[in-house]
Amino acid sequence: MVVTYFIFVGLLFFIGLYCLLTSRNLIKLLIGLEIMAKSAVLSFIVAGWARGENFVSQSVVITFIVIEVSIVAVALALVINVYKNTGNLDIRSLAKLKG
Amino acid sequence: MLLLFIIVPLAVAALMPLLARIWKGLPDVLGMVTMAFTLGLGLYHIRMVAAGHRYFWDTGSLGLPLKLSLAMDGFSLLLLLIISLISLFACIYSVNYMEHYGAKGSYYALFMLMVAGMNGLVLTTDLFNMYVFLEVAAVASYALVAFGQKHDEVEAAFKYLMLSVVATTGILLAMSFVYLMTGTFGITDLAYAVKTGMNAQLIGLCLALFLMGFGLKSAMVPFHAWLPDAHPSAPAPISAMLSGVLIKVSGIYALVRVVYNIFGLPPQVSSALMVLGVLSMVIGAVVALGQNDYKRMLAYSSISQIGYIVVGLAIGSPLGIMGALFHLFNHATFKSLLFLNAGATEYATGTRDLTKLGGVNNKLPVTGFTNTIGTFSIAGVPPFNGFWSKLIIIVALVEANYIGVAAIAVATSIITLWYFLQMQRQAFFGKLAAGLEKVREVPFYMALATICLAALCLLGGLFYPWITANLIQPGVTSLSNAIGVNSFINLGQ
Amino acid sequence: MDLLNLILLLMLAGFALMAVFLKDLLKAAISLAFMSSLLAVLLYRLDSPFAAVFELSVVAGLITVLFVSVIALTKEEETAKEARWPAYVFPLALVVFGLIDIKVMQSLFATTPQGFGNPEASFGATLWGVRSLDILGQIAVIFGGVFGVLALLREKPLTAKQKEDAIIAKDGGKEKLW
Missing domain, CATH: 1.10.287 (Helix Hairpins)
Known part of the structure; x- marks a missing residue:
């Protein structure tokens, strides 16, 4: 059943978002982000599979994975910069700017 | 050759780090030439998209195995012109301003990538491809915000990245749902397929995700937390690009394409946009009142002005769309002018804290003068361009029976005038503040960029009939048609 | 299933x-x-x-x-x-979200349409022939990642004061480098 897959898509999205909202460690935040990205990958593939048209969905996922790598690389470079500036990876040391 | 809009900046970006080694001045020249080229290309296309026609371009006719199909209508062209125009002046400004940051090659490479991404986003005809180019521009902008590598900049960039990725993941999920139900990503195909293939609840969920995602990208009020950090922390030309162009392209443009061209602006979305717009307008302006940091104040004012644009788009009548698009254009000019001026003030005096500034008008005559023009434009003082677009939006609101919103828009405009005059008084007029005796006017290229933008603000106000007729009207026609064609989606009551 | x-x-x-x-x-x-x-x-x-x-x-x-x-x-x-606290709150949040999730997904995806199969001959033809612009976007985004990392991990530009200090140190100020 397609529904089961989408329930898990929702669950993974939720777990990632929860991690993003509650963690204090910057790398943990990125891990949460990755989990959310996986829910998107699963969602596309299930969509293609359910329709029986799996070529376009796979191309889309491959593009998305490339984008994901670029984002993670830039994000990790930012994390290294934060570490150079503050000496730790605590989100609470990033409280100089307030919304 | 619509592909040139994407390929040229991309190629220049790819070669930039190599070319930067040949001669130190080459990145500056290349940046300006590239932007002037895309601007010329955009101007060349004005006649082709007149009266709201769409101009297609496809490699299919060339007999290649690749399928690169791009399309341009009045709305895309308007955005393309804004992108090239503001990036051209930002490049001119960067010649002097980015000197002390170092690594100009990388800077211009990222800048060009951001432009390539935005141009691609504006020209593509495919929903997923829109996301791809949106990310191209976004990845470049994360790095550009943190370009100075100081604490504030890195922190702002990190927050910006986190929130953006949440937004885009939501957008992606919505896209996958749409794909599951319709089996296509093409925007024109989707407009037909959505009506037959999707049930009302799923359309509602997808619209909510799209609204949240693009709303975050364009910093509408409940989703605005990243903007007042990211825009002030970036180097000034990048602030100008982000506030002037990027939030409009990856937020407003993408949102309008999805909501208008695919879903045909259902009434529920229209009222949601109206609420978001009013919230942004009011809260942005009220918070801007209390800011001491010049650039931060400008960032909040961006949120407020985005509110005007969203309100205009939410009405959905041709007049409302015209006001919104005209305000989009005007906001790009005067907000980038003001951000460049904030950068110039910081460059000359070393601070952008309004309490430490004072009376620099005599020391910085050019910056002071152009800043006054920017202030009058953004506050909607006639005959500057901001006046006309706000007037059109307010008239459209009254015409559509949103009298209360029209009153709020007028009140917000007065608050805007107030905080900008306060800023002028604190920073530029009055007695010279201590420690600023040795301040000198900014270098030539920075002054040139601000003068050009100020001239644009004034000319845009004086020749507004020409601009609305030739640049805005085609976009209005094409968006009105999009609503007209797609509007029979029924979301249920 | x-x-x-x-x-x-x-x-x-x-x-x-x-x-x-x-x-x-x-x-x-x-x-x-x-x-x-x-x-x-x-x-x-x-x-x-x-x-x-x-x-x-x-x-x-x-x-x-x-x-x-x-x-x-x-x-x-x-x-x-x-x-x-996140670890303690999580089970509750998960249960609440899970119930909503199951309900919503069941109502949304009870029936999904069947497509007509892949129109193209092969996956490669789809990737290169139909999604060509995505490939262009991929190239751009890879450049973005590379230049972004290069720019962010470059040597930090010296502030004016650090430059002065460096010059003093070099020109035989009080402390000598070697």
Whole structure:
């Protein structure tokens, strides 16, 4: 059943978002982000599979994975910069700017 | 050759780090030439998209195995012109301003990538491809915000990245749902397929995700937390690009394409946009009142002005769309002018804290003068361009029976005038503040960029009939048609 | 519903939870890699071998390498203690969200349309022939990542004061470099 897959898509999205909202460690935040990205990958593939048209969905996922790598690389470079500036990876040391 | 809009900046970006080694001045020249080229290309296309026609371009006719199909209508062209125009002046400004940051090659490479991404986003005809180019521009902008590598900049960039990725993941999920139900990503195909293939609840969920995602990208009020950090922390030309162009392209443009061209602006979305717009307008302006940091104040004012644009788009009548698009254009000019001026003030005096500034008008005559023009434009003082677009939006609101919103828009405009005059008084007029005796006017290229933008603000106000007729009207026609064609989606009551 | 796929999905969620709640960052990163590998298996079973390969090699491989090297570079054990409450609140939140999730998804995806099969002859033709602009976007985004990392990891530009200090140090100020 397609529904089961989408329930898990929702669950993974939720777990990632929860991690993003509650963690204090910057790398943990990125891990949460990755989990959310996986829910998107699963969602596309299930969509293609359910329709029986799996070529376009796979191309889309491959593009998305490339984008994901670029984002993670830039994000990790930012994390290294934060570490150079503050000496730790605590989100609470990033409280100089307030919304 | 619509592909040139994407390929040229991309190629220049790819070669930039190599070319930067040949001669130190080459990145500056290349940046300006590239932007002037895309601007010329955009101007060349004005006649082709007149009266709201769409101009297609496809490699299919060339007999290649690749399928690169791009399309341009009045709305895309308007955005393309804004992108090239503001990036051209930002490049001119960067010649002097980015000197002390170092690594100009990388800077211009990222800048060009951001432009390539935005141009691609504006020209593509495919929903997923829109996301791809949106990310191209976004990845470049994360790095550009943190370009100075100081604490504030890195922190702002990190927050910006986190929130953006949440937004885009939501957008992606919505896209996958749409794909599951319709089996296509093409925007024109989707407009037909959505009506037959999707049930009302799923359309509602997808619209909510799209609204949240693009709303975050364009910093509408409940989703605005990243903007007042990211825009002030970036180097000034990048602030100008982000506030002037990027939030409009990856937020407003993408949102309008999805909501208008695919879903045909259902009434529920229209009222949601109206609420978001009013919230942004009011809260942005009220918070801007209390800011001491010049650039931060400008960032909040961006949120407020985005509110005007969203309100205009939410009405959905041709007049409302015209006001919104005209305000989009005007906001790009005067907000980038003001951000460049904030950068110039910081460059000359070393601070952008309004309490430490004072009376620099005599020391910085050019910056002071152009800043006054920017202030009058953004506050909607006639005959500057901001006046006309706000007037059109307010008239459209009254015409559509949103009298209360029209009153709020007028009140917000007065608050805007107030905080900008306060800023002028604190920073530029009055007695010279201590420690600023040795301040000198900014270098030539920075002054040139601000003068050009100020001239644009004034000319845009004086020749507004020409601009609305030739640049805005085609976009209005094409968006009105999009609503007209797609509007029979029924979301249920 | 294939039973093996269900088990894979459950394990996927389990590894996701491990990645979120394990204290040790290295272990969390490795859980994430396991999650990617399992997702790759699942994608393969859902008739998507090409995407599975990418998921396995790029996400499970490359991104894990990136994570591990940054974790090693930042030597993170002693700082940034996680708060306790998220782990305690989580089960409740999960149950609430899970119930809503099941209800919503069942109402939305009770029936899904069947497509007409792939119109193109091969996957390669689809990727290069139909999604060509995505490839262009991929090139651009890779450039963006590369230049972004280069720009962010370059030598920090010296402030005016640091420059002065450097000059004083070099020109035989009070402290001599050598």
